[in-house]
Amino acid sequence: MLTSSKHRIKTLLSIPLVVIAFLFLGCDSESQEAPEPLAAQLEANASPNRPNTALHNRVLADIRSATARYHRIGAAMADGYVPFSPCVSHPTLGGMGYHYVKSNLVDGELDPRRPEALLYEPEKNGRMRLVGVEFIIRADEWEGSGTPVLGTQEFDVYIDSDNNPLPFDNYQLHAWVWKHNPSGMHFPFNPTVSCEFATEPTE
Numbered sequence: 275m276l277t278s279s280k281h282r283i284k285t286l287l288s289i290p291l292v293v294i295a296f297l298f299l300g301c302d303s304e305s306q307e308a309p310e311p312l313a314a315q316l317e318a319n320a321s322p323n324r325p326n327t328a329l330h331n332r333v334l335a336d337i338r339s340a341t342a343r344y345h346r347i348g349a350a351m352a353d354g355y356v357p358f359s360p361c362v363s364h365p366t367l368g369g370m371g372y373h374y375v376k377s378n379l380v381d382g383e384l385d386p387r388r389p390e391a392l393l394y395e396p397e398k399n400g401r402m403r404l405v406g407v408e409f410i411i412r413a414d415e416w417e418g419s420g421t422p423v424l425g426t427q428e429f430d431v432y433i434d435s436d437n438n439p440l441p442f443d444n445y446q447l448h449a450w451v452w453k454h455n456p457s458g459m460h461f462p463f464n465p466t467v468s469c470e471f472a473t474e475p476t477e
Contacts, residue, residue, distance in 0.1 A: 327425070327426050329425055329426060330425035330426045331425075332425075333386050333425035334449065334451055334459070336386055336387060337386050337449055337451050338451045338452070339387075340386070340388070341389065341404070341407055341451070341452075344404055345404045347374070347394065350374055350392055353376070354376045354377075355375060355376045355391075356376075356377075357373075357374055358373045358374060359372060360372070360472070360476055360477045361396060361469035361472035361474070361476045361477070362476065362477050363463075363467075363468065363469040363477070364463050367457070367462075367463035367465065368455075368463040368466065368467055368468075369463060369464060369467035369469050370408075370448070370462065370463060370464070371393045371394050371395040371405055371406075371467050371469070372393070372394045372395075372402065373391045373393060373408065374391060374392045374393075374394060375391045375410075376388075376390060376391075380410050380412060381411075381412055382412050382414075382415025382417055383415075384409065384422050386409075386425075389408060390408065390409055390410040390411075391407065391409075392404060392408075393405050393407060393408060393448070393467075395453070395467045395469075396469065396470075396471040397471055403452075405452050405464065405467055406448055406449055406450040406451060406452055406464070407448070407449050407451065408446060408447070408448050408449075409422075409424060409429070409445075409446065409448075410440070410444055410445070410446050411444060411445040412442055412443070413432075413433050413442070413443035413444055413445060414442065414443060421445060422447075424447055424449070427447065427459075427460050429446060429447040430446050430447060430462070431445055432444050432445065432446060446462075447460055448460055448461070448462050453466060453467065454466065
């Protein structure tokens, strides 16, 4: 999430989630575009600096399997995910899209099959496309040793950080399991994700 979004997100945290949901319910429910094959994304992300291990690829496949039903936003909201942020983008790095967050998962636990946030990209036809997920772990509740690790990938650390977009110390990790990210599977911004068709001001 962008540093410039910090104040907006803190404000959203103070609003009941049911109220936030109504701000975004004008968006249509799902994309008709077929998801990209995971194998193609893994191959595209492989490089000398981004090796893909069998363990890590299994974790990514597990995340994708667990979130496949959330291509329908209605299914995501029925499971407790609600709109949390405006459409997040960066002028040069790319976008993140809308964050739909399940608040009771934002704790000190890491479960690859239960990401705290789902990332949706607005499309020209008014529908929303599931493009990735984000894991968020509260640092004050994390009981693991050192920085959390998903598969073989360490989380980004937001502890005593001026760039922390949330009002508590945390660890975050994006996983672009539904849309290829040329910058890397876990880079926060995806240059192929755009907020061009967002229905409200972007951050």
